[in-house]
Amino acid sequence: MDILLQQIINGLVLGSIYALVALGYTMVYGIMGLINFAHGEVVMIGALVALAVIRLLADSGLPGVVVALVGLGAAAPVCMAVGFTIERVAYRPLRRAPRLAPLITAIGVSIVLQNLAMLIWGRNYHAFPPILPTSQHEVFGATITSLQVAIVLIAALMMGGLMLLVQRTRLGRAMRATAENPAIAQLMGVDINRIISLTFVIGSALAAVAGLMVSANYSIAHYYMGFILGLKAFTAAVLGGIGKLGGAMLGGILLGLIESLGAGYIGDLTGGFLGSHYQDVFAFFVLICVLVFRPSGLVGEKAAERA
Amino acid sequence: MSFLDRLRHSRRAALGATLFLGLLLAALPFLVGNGLGNSWLRILDFALLYIMLALGLNIVVGFAGLLDLGYIAFYAVGAYLYALLASPHFGLHLPVWAIIPAGAALAGFFGILLGAPTLRLRGDYLAIVTLGFGEIVRIFLNNLNAPLNITNGPQGISGIDPIRLGGVSLARPMEFLGFTIPSLHGYYYLFLALALLIVFVTIRLEHSRIGRAWVAIREDEIAAKACGINTRNIKLLAFAMGASFGGVAGGLFAGFQAFVSPESFSLMESIMVLCMVVLGGMGHIPGVILGGILLTVLPEIFRHGAGPVQQMLFGKVLLDPEALRMLLFGLALIVVMLYRPAGLWPSPTRRREFRGDAR
Numbered sequence: 001m002d003i004l005l006q007q008i009i010n011g012l013v014l015g016s017i018y019a020l021v022a023l024g025y026t027m028v029y030g031i032m033g034l035i036n037f038a039h040g041e042v043v044m045i046g047a048l049v050a051l052a053v054i055r056l057l058a059d060s061g062l063p064g065v066v067v068a069l070v071g072l073g074a075a076a077p078v079c080m081a082v083g084f085t086i087e088r089v090a091y092r093p094l095r096r097a098p099r100l101a102p103l104i105t106a107i108g109v110s111i112v113l114q115n116l117a118m119l120i121w122g123r124n125y126h127a128f129p130p131i132l133p134t135s136q137h138e139v140f141g142a143t144i145t146s147l148q149v150a151i152v153l154i155a156a157l158m159m160g161g162l163m164l165l166v167q168r169t170r171l172g173r174a175m176r177a178t179a180e181n182p183a184i185a186q187l188m189g190v191d192i193n194r195i196i197s198l199t200f201v202i203g204s205a206l207a208a209v210a211g212l213m214v215s216a217n218y219s220i221a222h223y224y225m226g227f228i229l230g231l232k233a234f235t236a237a238v239l240g241g242i243g244k245l246g247g248a249m250l251g252g253i254l255l256g257l258i259e260s261l262g263a264g265y266i267g268d269l270t271g272g273f274l275g276s277h278y279q280d281v282f283a284f285f286v287l288i289c290v291l292v293f294r295p296s297g298l299v300g301e302k303a304a305e306r307a
Numbered sequence: 308m309s310f311l312d313r314l315r316h317s318r319r320a321a322l323g324a325t326l327f328l329g330l331l332l333a334a335l336p337f338l339v340g341n342g343l344g345n346s347w348l349r350i351l352d353f354a355l356l357y358i359m360l361a362l363g364l365n366i367v368v369g370f371a372g373l374l375d376l377g378y379i380a381f382y383a384v385g386a387y388l389y390a391l392l393a394s395p396h397f398g399l400h401l402p403v404w405a406i407i408p409a410g411a412a413l414a415g416f417f418g419i420l421l422g423a424p425t426l427r428l429r430g431d432y433l434a435i436v437t438l439g440f441g442e443i444v445r446i447f448l449n450n451l452n453a454p455l456n457i458t459n460g461p462q463g464i465s466g467i468d469p470i471r472l473g474g475v476s477l478a479r480p481m482e483f484l485g486f487t488i489p490s491l492h493g494y495y496y497l498f499l500a501l502a503l504l505i506v507f508v509t510i511r512l513e514h515s516r517i518g519r520a521w522v523a524i525r526e527d528e529i530a531a532k533a534c535g536i537n538t539r540n541i542k543l544l545a546f547a548m549g550a551s552f553g554g555v556a557g558g559l560f561a562g563f564q565a566f567v568s569p570e571s572f573s574l575m576e577s578i579m580v581l582c583m584v585v586l587g588g589m590g591h592i593p594g595v596i597l598g599g600i601l602l603t604v605l606p607e608i609f610r611h612g613a614g615p616v617q618q619m620l621f622g623k624v625l626l627d628p629e630a631l632r633m634l635l636f637g638l639a640l641i642v643v644m645l646y647r648p649a650g651l652w653p654s655p656t657r658r659r660e661f662r663g664d665a666r
């Protein structure tokens with residue numbers, strides 16, 4: 001029982017990080033119908049910038065939470081600038097191009113960012129200094145750290161904020177209109193270039209938060225972390241139904257739960273034949289099964305069969 | 308009239324060009340081997356393998372329009388089949404002419420295995436499932452060393468038999484009519500022959516009923532169905548055909564390298580092959596070949612250039628050459644796509660479509 005609960009807690013923490021990153025994918029996809037392959041690298045940049053600042057301030061005597069916030073304050077603008085630049089340089093010129101052309105530039109951007117980070121920060125793993133309070137709480141036999149609580153709460157807060165932004169504000173309405181039909185949105189007076197830029201900027205800000213969370217949670221960051229994280233988050237977005245904000249959140253949480261429960265129980269389920277390193281297989285297997293029965297993801301609408 | 312048009316219209320010019328190209332391809336290993344050294348000869352051999360892969364993926368992505376991000380799995384299937392059936396690992400040493408077709412068949416079967424559950428998926432949903440499939444295959448290769456040691460896990464399988472043709476091992480220099488042909492040359496000619504075979508098959512496929520059905524599905528699946536095309540079978544056929552080419556290339560890779568490990572079949576490799584197809588010119592065979600050559604050779608040029616050029620300019624190596632090389636490579640991908648969004652050498656129809664004056 002306590003193992004189950006422990007795995008659920010771990011899954012929720014992992015899942016809320018996935019969900020934050022997945023939102024970045026899904027927002028861009030919803031508006032432009034494009035897989036922003038470089039989004040994972042934005043998370044990586046966010047983690048490394050935040051970490052660099054935090055390491056600089058770690059011995060300054062400031063309280064840990066303040067240091068982390070300053071780190072985030074440095075990382076968020078950098079990520080937003082990176083996201084803005086990516087859209088300008090790699091996607092905007094190709095808006096009318098064949099569908100796969102922006103995918104290749106996205107891969108190019110991803111390679112460039114990864115190696116740029118390697119040039120700046122080196123190949124080594126960077127440890128997250130132990131500045132954050134790590135009190136442990138016992139809940140029905142499982143342990144949860146204050147950091148984990150904070151991650152889940154902040155993620156929920158950010159997601160709620162984004163939902164409000166998209167559903168309730170003028171900007172959100174413009175975003176939804178652009179997603180629906182860019183040409184008509186433009187006729188209604190929406191500056192779609194500005195909206196698309198803003199979408200990238202907002203997604204990148206979420207990525208910066210997620211980056212800080214990942215590096216704090218695993219106490220480590222390195223130039224290659226974005227790739228696998230991006231992959232998982234993208235999977236989560238598709239699992240939920242790409243293009244839908246709610247889908248990204250649901251998919252993220254579900255994927256986190258699937259992974260940690262898979263890691264915990266896959267050995268027992270298969271009589272010890274498959275070990276916990278099959279957790280990714282398990283995750284992808286669930287994804288494939290979901291898509292076989294719901295080809296547009298869990299909450300996605302049936303894709304219009306366009307002529 | 309452009310050079311290419313002249314070739315199309317004059318039989319003599321075409322014959323001359325074919326002869327010239329044939330001679331060039333035959334002499335290439337000697338030119339490269341003597342001029343640039345053996346490391347470039349190896350790169351040349353790899354370029355041929357990648358051309359086979361790119362042509363296989365081109366069937367799926369370029370002709371049938373199904374975005375596949377896990378293509379390298381089929382390469383892995385072919386490679387591991389060769390490794391298991393011709394190495395000391397299981398003590399089996401089957402001949403190459405038995406393994407390569409078996410590899411093609413098994414990879415084709417895996418292609419159907421991937422294709423069958425994904426028939427209803429479109430576009431990016433298909434992309435993520437194929438990606439997951441590729442990762443699943445890689446993870447299994449990585450972990451199937453316990454409880455039963457099948458793939459030897461992350462260490463991979465080494466000591467794989469070299470490819471033997473008619474009792475002659477390609478791993479050693481061969482005596483032929485008094486000439487000594489080095490091993491890398493032998494592999495070059497074998498790979499070239501198979502690459503040409505694959506090119507021939509692909510060209511014939513492209514203009515067959517099947518090829519036209521693939522293009523019809525790419526352009527509009529519903530319309531294709533309405534025209535009486537059995538989209539299910541034709542899509543499965545695309546997956547199987549493309550995969551079988553990958554299986555052949557994989558088997559050759561295992562024999563050539565004498566070593567396979569899961570590391571060679573990462574997602575990045577799938578992405579690389581996709582880049583070859585798209586950058587070269589999706590669905591256009593010469594373009595895809597160009598893409599395969601370019602993306603194999605370009606990183607190597609950067610690899611050989613990144614260190615020495617810095618040495619020359621600054622007197623010392625300031626930036627990590629490996630990172631710099633990939634950085635330049637990424638930039639090259641972006642720049643090429645920005646300036647030629649339809650690929651470097653798109654098919655004439657596609658180019659017209661792209662200019663917007665199709666129909």
